[in-house]
Amino acid sequence: MNREKLKTAKRIVIKIGTSSLILANGQINLKNMDDLAFTLSSLRNEGYDIILVTSGAIGVGLNVLGMDKRPSEIAQQQALASIGQVELMSLYNHIFARYQQKVSQLLLTNDVIEYPESRQNASMSLQAILSMGIIPIINENDAVSVDEMDHKTKFGDNDRLGAIVTNLADADLLIMLSDIDGLYDKNPNIFDDAKLIDTVSEITDELMKVAGGAGSRFGTGGMTSKLEAAKLIFDNDKQMVLTNGARIREIRDIISGKKKGTYFGQ
C-alpha cells in the first residue's frame, strides 16, 4: 500500500515526544508548540477530528523546578510529572487559544484501557469531546501510574499510548513526531551512512534489530517503542507516519500523500 490512503484520513492522532517540546538547554520549545497549535487548529477548522497525545510532563516539570537531571526515584519522577503537567496544559491552553481553538485534557492509565467498561467510557468521553469541536490533549497519568504485580497501570511510554488512543478512537492515522526524520536502517545519531526507510509494511524481527534506544536525555521510548507502537497500528489495519517534530507544518504534506518521514502501512 503506498501513501494514497493518507489522503482519506479524517480522524488523526498526533503524538509529540519530549524531544520536540523541550530544547537541549531544558527550556520549552515554544516555536514547536506554536507550530503544533497553528497546524492542528487549522486542520480542525477544515473538518478533521484531531487528537493530541503529548509527552513532556516530566520535561516541563524539570524546567519549572530548574532541575537539569531527571531523578531516578519513581516517586520523584511522578512528582515532576504532576508539576509539569499543570504547566504543560497551561501553555497548550494559551497557545491554542491564540488560534481560537479550545482544548481539553485526558489523563489515562493502562488499567482504564484494559477493563472493558472503563475503556468504553473513555471512548465515549473522547467521542463527546471531538463532537464539540474540541482538541483532546492526552497524556499518561504519570503521577499515579506505577505497575504493581497484579495491577498494571503504566503504559510504559507515550508511543504505545499514541497507538492505543488511535485504536480507541478508531482514528485513521497516527502521526508520530520525534527528533528524527523517520526510521533509518541504523541509528543515524551513531552511523553516518544510515539511510532513511520510506515505507514499512511489516514489523519483522530484522527491523526490530535496527531500532535503538532514546536519542536525547529527554526521550523515553526510543525507536524500539515506536516499532512496538506500529505493531499495534498494524494489528488494527491502521496507518502511521513517523517524522520530525521540528517540521510540524509538514503534517499537511503528509496527509496529502507526500513522501515525508517513514510511512507504516499495509
Ligand SMILES: Nc1ncnc2c1ncn2[C@@H]1O[C@H](COP(=O)(O)OP(=O)(O)O)[C@@H](O)[C@H]1O
Ligand atoms: N534505527 C533508528 N532510526 C532512527 N532513530 C533511531 C534509530 N535507532 C535509535 N534511534 C534513536 O531514537 C530516537 C528517537 O526516540 P526518542 O529519543 O524516544 O525520542 P521521542 O520519544 O522524543 O520521539 C532518535 O533520536 C535516535 O537517536
Ligand SMILES: N[C@@H](CCC(=O)OP(=O)(O)O)C(=O)O
Ligand atoms: N508521560 C511522560 C512521557 C513518557 C514518554 O513516553 O516520553 P517520550 O519518549 O518523550 O514520548 C511525560 O509526559 O513526561
